[in-house]
Amino acid sequence: MVDLKQSVQYVKTVGPTKVAYLNNLNIYTLGDLLTYFPREYEDRSKLKAIDSIQDGEEVTIEARVVSEVSINRIRKNMIILKTIVEDDTGRCTITWFNQTYIKTRIKRGQTYRFFGKVTKVVNHFEMRNPVFDEVGKQKNTGKIMPIYPSTYNLSQTAIRQAVENALLLIDGNMPETLPDYLLTDYNLEGLESSLKKIHFPSNTEERLLARKRLVFEELLTMQLTLLELKGESQRYEGISFDKNVKMSDVINSLPFSLTKAQLKVLEEIDSDMENSKPMNRLLQGDVGSGKTVVAMICAYKAVKSGYQAAIMAPTAILAEQHFEEFKKILEPFNIKIELLLGSTKPKKKQEILENLSNGEIDILIGTHALLTENVLFKKLGLVVTDEQHRFGVKQRETIISKGEHPDVLVMTATPIPRTLALILYGDLDISIIDELPPNRKKIETYAVTKRMEDRVNAFIKKNIDEGRQVYVVCPLVEEKETEEQSADLKAVKEWTEIYQKQIFPEYKVACVYGKMKAKEKEEVMSNFKNGKIDILISTTVIEVGVNVPNASVMVVENADRFGLAQLHQLRGRVGRGKYQSYCILKYASNCSQVGKERMKTMQETNDGFVIAEKDLELRGTGEFFGTKQHGLPEFKIANLFVDMPMLKSVQSVALKIEAEDSGLKLEKNKKLRALVDEKLKQSISL
Numbered sequence: 001m002v003d004l005k006q007s008v009q010y011v012k013t014v015g016p017t018k019v020a021y022l023n024n025l026n027i028y029t030l031g032d033l034l035t036y037f038p039r040e041y042e043d044r045s046k047l048k049a050i051d052s053i054q055d056g057e058e059v060t061i062e063a064r065v066v067s068e069v070s071i072n073r074i075r076k077n078m079i080i081l082k083t084i085v086e087d088d089t090g091r092c093t094i095t096w097f098n099q100t101y102i103k104t105r106i107k108r109g110q111t112y113r114f115f116g117k118v119t120k121v122v123n124h125f126e127m128r129n130p131v132f133d134e135v136g137k138q139k140n141t142g143k144i145m146p147i148y149p150s151t152y153n154l155s156q157t158a159i160r161q162a163v164e165n166a167l168l169l170i171d172g173n174m175p176e177t178l179p180d181y182l183l184t185d186y187n188l189e190g191l192e193s194s195l196k197k198i199h200f201p202s203n204t205e206e207r208l209l210a211r212k213r214l215v216f217e218e219l220l221t222m223q224l225t226l227l228e229l230k231g232e233s234q235r236y237e238g239i240s241f242d243k244n245v246k247m248s249d250v251i252n253s254l255p256f257s258l259t260k261a262q263l264k265v266l267e268e269i270d271s272d273m274e275n276s277k278p279m280n281r282l283l284q285g286d287v288g289s290g291k292t293v294v295a296m297i298c299a300y301k302a303v304k305s306g307y308q309a310a311i312m313a314p315t316a317i318l319a320e321q322h323f324e325e326f327k328k329i330l331e332p333f334n335i336k337i338e339l340l341l342g343s344t345k346p347k348k349k350q351e352i353l354e355n356l357s358n359g360e361i362d363i364l365i366g367t368h369a370l371l372t373e374n375v376l377f378k379k380l381g382l383v384v385t386d387e388q389h390r391f392g393v394k395q396r397e398t399i400i401s402k403g404e405h406p407d408v409l410v411m412t413a414t415p416i417p418r419t420l421a422l423i424l425y426g427d428l429d430i431s432i433i434d435e436l437p438p439n440r441k442k443i444e445t446y447a448v449t450k451r452m453e454d455r456v457n458a459f460i461k462k463n464i465d466e467g468r469q470v471y472v473v474c475p476l477v478e479e480k481e482t483e484e485q486s487a488d489l490k491a492v493k494e495w496t497e498i499y500q501k502q503i504f505p506e507y508k509v510a511c512v513y514g515k516m517k518a519k520e521k522e523e524v525m526s527n528f529k530n531g532k533i534d535i536l537i538s539t540t541v542i543e544v545g546v547n548v549p550n551a552s553v554m555v556v557e558n559a560d561r562f563g564l565a566q567l568h569q570l571r572g573r574v575g576r577g578k579y580q581s582y583c584i585l586k587y588a589s590n591c592s593q594v595g596k597e598r599m600k601t602m603q604e605t606n607d608g609f610v611i612a613e614k615d616l617e618l619r620g621t622g623e624f625f626g627t628k629q630h631g632l633p634e635f636k637i638a639n640l641f642v643d644m645p646m647l648k649s650v651q652s653v654a655l656k657i658e659a660e661d662s663g664l665k666l667e668k669n670k671k672l673r674a675l676v677d678e679k680l681k682q683s684i685s686l
Contacts, residue, residue, distance in 0.1 A: 002173040004031030012165040013158070021154045022162070033166045034195050036159075037214075037637045038146030041207070044115045044131075045143050051089035055120040060141050061127075063087045064111045069103050085114070092118070093126045110134060113141040144201050163199050170195075178217055179671050186653075188213040198637075212646075215638045217675070219647050222635075223654035224664070224672060225679045230280070230428075231662065236405045238278030239381050242305040250297045250329065261435040262290050268431050269298055272407065273382075279407035284414075285433030286608035287572025288440055291411045292322060294433070295384045296329050298409060303335050303362040307381025307406075310399055311365040316341045316518065317525045318386065321547050323365045330363070340366035340375070343519060371398045384409045413572065414565055414612075434609065442606055443575040447559065447585040447599035456555065456584055457503055460535070463553050464507055468579060469528065470535045472499065473570055474557040495557065496537045507534040514539055540566060549577025559585035559602075560595030564615035567602055594618050616640055 008027055009019045027033050048059045063085035072080045081096045083106055094114060096102050106112070116130030131140040148159045174192035182188065189197070194210040201207035247266055251258060258266075265283065272279035285291045299309040311326070313319040323339040330337060338352050338361045355361045359378035364370065380403030385396060400408060410428065448456060460470050474495050496511040510533045512524045528536045529548050536551075540562075554574045559567060567585065575581035587599055601614045640647065657669065664673040 001175060002030070002170045004034070005029050008033050008162075008166075011162055011169065013161045014165075018154065018158060018162070021151060024151055025149065025154075030166055030169065033162060034170065035636050036148065036163070037198055039149050040147045041201070042115070042145045042147060044141045044145055047113075049089040050087050050092050050125065053092075053118050053125060055125075056117065058115070058117045060113055060115045061085070061087065061092065062111065062113050062135060063092065065106055065108050066091070068108055069106050071100070071103065083108075085112070091124065093121075093124060094130060095126055095128045097129060099129070106132075113138060115141045144203070144207070146199055167196055167199065177671055177675060179668055181668060182220075182653075186216065188216060191217075211637065215643055215646055216650060218635055218638045219643065219650040220654055220672075221675045221679050223651050224657065224676050227654055227658045228663075228676060228680070231658075236278060237276055238405045239273075239305075239307065239407060240276045241273040241301055241307070241381070241407075243274050245301050245304040247297045247301055250300045250333070253332070254293070254329070256437070258293070259290065259433070259435045259437060261285075261433045262294055265294055265431040265433055266297060268429075269294070269409065270301070272429070273298065273301055278405045279409065280428050281409050281431055282428040283409055283411045283431050283433070285411070286436065287413045287569065288576060289413075289433040289436055291386075291413070291433060292325055293329070295386070295409065295411065296326055298384070298407075299326070299363050299382060300330060300333060300335065302382035302407070304333075305381065307379050308356075308359070308361065308377050308403075309363045309382040309384065310370055310377070310380060310402070311363065311384045311386070312370050312399060313365070313367060313386045316343065316367055316522050317529075319365055319367050322386070326363060326365060335362045336360060337363045337365065340364055340369050342367060342369045343522070344369070368395070371395060375402065377402050379403070380406050382407050382409070384411065386411050413569065413608075441575060441580055443554075443571055443581045443583050445571065445583040445585065445603050445606070447587060447603055449587060449589045451589075453586075456586070459582075459584070460553060460555065461504070463582075464504075464534050467550070468552040469531065469533070469548065469550050470553040470555065471551055471570075471573055472535060472537045472555045472557065473540060474537065475539070475561045492537055492539050499535055499537060504535060508532065509535045509537065511537040512539075540570065547576050548573070550579075552577070552579045552581045554581075554583045556583070556585050558588065560587040560591035560598065562598075564598050564601060564611050564618065567598065568608055568611045571602070571606075 006029060007019075008014055008022055008029055009016060011030060011033060014022065022028075022033070025036065027036055042058065044060045046060065047062050050061055050063065053059050053061070064087070065083055066086050067084040069081050069083045072082075074080055077098070079098050079100060081099060081102050083094050085092055085094055112132045112134055114127055114130040114132045116127045118125045118127050120126075133139055133141045145156075146160065146163075147156060148163075150156060150159060170192060172192075174195065176183075176191050178188065178191070183190065189209055189212075191213070194213040197206045197210035198214060201210065247270055251263075251266075269279070269281060269283075272281060283291055283294065295311060299311065302309045311319075311322055313322055319339060319341060323337065326337050336355075338355070340349065340352055344352070352361065352364070353374055353376070356364055357376045357378055364375075364377075369375070383396075383399050383403070383406050385399070385408075396408070396410070400406060464470060472495065474492055492511050492513045496509060500509040510524050510527065512521050516524075524533070524536070527533050528551075531550060551574050554571055556562065556567065556570055562570070571583040574583065583602070585599055585602060587595060591599075597614075597618060601611060605611060638647075657664070657672070660666075661669050664670075664676060
């Protein structure tokens with residue numbers, strides 16, 4: 001039996017040098033390499049006659065070289081090589097750039113197969129930088145070729161070679177992971193055969209059958225894992241909170257009216273809290289839809305029923321913000337609220353821990369500091385985690401274990417299409433706040449290229465002069481990017497210098513980024529919140545939660561490099577006060593079609609659920625927040641947009657298996673038990 005956990009270093013052609021590059025792609029083991037699936041394919045198997053090719057088409061032609069390869073040095077670092085080829089129907093020019101070795105590889109009079117994109121130049125066709133083979137010695141043409149996500153250090157050829165050698169290693173030795181009855185009942189390929197065909201298919205039908213099997217396994221494993229998690233939480237008796245404690249006491253005291261959507265969600269939660277089964281509910285709501293006030297009202301019900309509540313936020317600044325808001329609304333009800341952060345001074349921390357354990361604190365708000373062993377509640381009844389995708393399954397379990405099966409509310413501002421959420425979150429009940437408070441002004445969004453830079457800067461100046469503040473968000477340059485890719489990208493410190501010294505020397509400019517010390521980061525954010533900074537340059541660390549009502553402009557540099565969900569979250573940092581707010585997305589004029597689609601979507605809608613649908617359509621697989629939020633590993637092959645029909649049918653398969661064999665104890669489900677255990681292990685490590 002082959003060891004799938006052995007290091008990828010021992011696969012032929014990998015070796016120590018390429019290991020680091022593969023590790024950058026999260027490929028560490030033989031198993032990782034085998035499941036590093038192609039993102040697309042190039043069909044190089046079909047030959048086309050030269051007279052039938054179209055402008056802009058990617059084709060394979062078989063043609064004879066009829067001229068010597070000419071070399072022209074245009075300038076330093078630019079050498080152009082050209083030759084002319086012909087078949088029975090016509091001629092085509094073949095051009096290469098800076099590939100001088102071609103001169104020795106291409107011989108006049110020989111016939112080759114060339115694959116590449118053809119362009120019509122005046123009255124003839126030209127193919128630039130094609131891959132080629134001598135006829136009869138095809139290695140790069142004449143077949144369907146996988147194209148993998150990669151970095152510039154690692155060529156497609158290198159990845160293909162590594163995968164080919166990995167497949168040779170498992171030849172005939174790959175253990176099957178699905179039970180025989182599922183393979184038979186659902187007409188699925190075996191695992192080893194599917195892996196071979198997904199990487200190197202002979203035809204489209206073969207590829208689709210292999211994909212069907214691999215997607216089925218991935219989705220089924222996820223569904224069975226979620227059902228197990230839900231079963232765990234429902235197995236215990238929970239808390240029945242007091243029916244005589246009315247949420248309406250807080251609702252009627254608020255200085256504003258709740259939306260219909262908030263009231264509906266509170267009804268669902270109230271019913272859960274009064275039920276004896278532990279509540280395990282996901283609360284979805286767009287940025288600014290009022291999730292925090294819902295959490296406050298739930299905490300009130302828990303406290304007045306004789307229990308304590310824990311509210312966990314991903315950042316200190318967000319925890320502080322919650323602390324202020326909770327105190328404002330709940331202190332008049334004689335509820336004692338405290339804040340615990342990593343930076344809380346030892347003396348104060350000790351006092352909080354003592355008061356918490358003897359029940360003098362009703363609600364404790366904090367960051368990951370709440371997870372430490374010495375944080376002991378007297379009677380924990382409700383756990384609320386904000387921005388759930390920032391916490392893994394293990395962290396959620398840690399805080400829950402501090403009480404006797406407390407009710408759990410997980411909140412997220414990352415909308416997920418409802419049909420998908422119902423299937424994806426098999427272990428959670430779902431509530432959605434799908435309406436914004438009536439006083440929220442729509443954030444005006446503009447997508448602009450670099451040509452508009454002066455106008456954007458003038459607009460920023462106008463807003464600051466009117467007393468407003470501005471966010472500027474930029475992506476960080478990753479070391480693995482090519483110089484060409486990062487030529488137009490500047491790290492956050494560089495942007496800060498540009499804004500400070502070149503564009504706005506007259507204003508107070510500061511920066512904040514992930515690798516800063518927590519204390520420094522909090523100080524900068526606090527200064528921005530208190531109006532001591534005019535322009536805050538940041539990475540996406542400000543994506544979640546900061547509430548600065550005076551900030552009215554969000555500028556995103558290189559916006560085409562961000563996902564839609566992220567852009568929507570960033571936009572939600574402004575428009576939190578009484579002022580009209582704006583989001584300006586600066587993108588490269590040569591950005592990809594997907595990038596342009598994102599810009600268009602952001603301009604057309606402020607609805608997070610519409611954006612979620614579009615994001616799912618554009619990005620598809622594991623990157624989509626849904627799985628990350630849960631702490632489950634990302635999908636490697638399933639695409640939740642394309643595979644929705646299969647996801648629905650797999651869910652019914654999972655429910656059937658669960659009904660017949662809860663806990664997967666039967667011999668016939670032994671392999672499924674192993675898949676679920678592995679998934680749970682990965683989830684906890686996340």
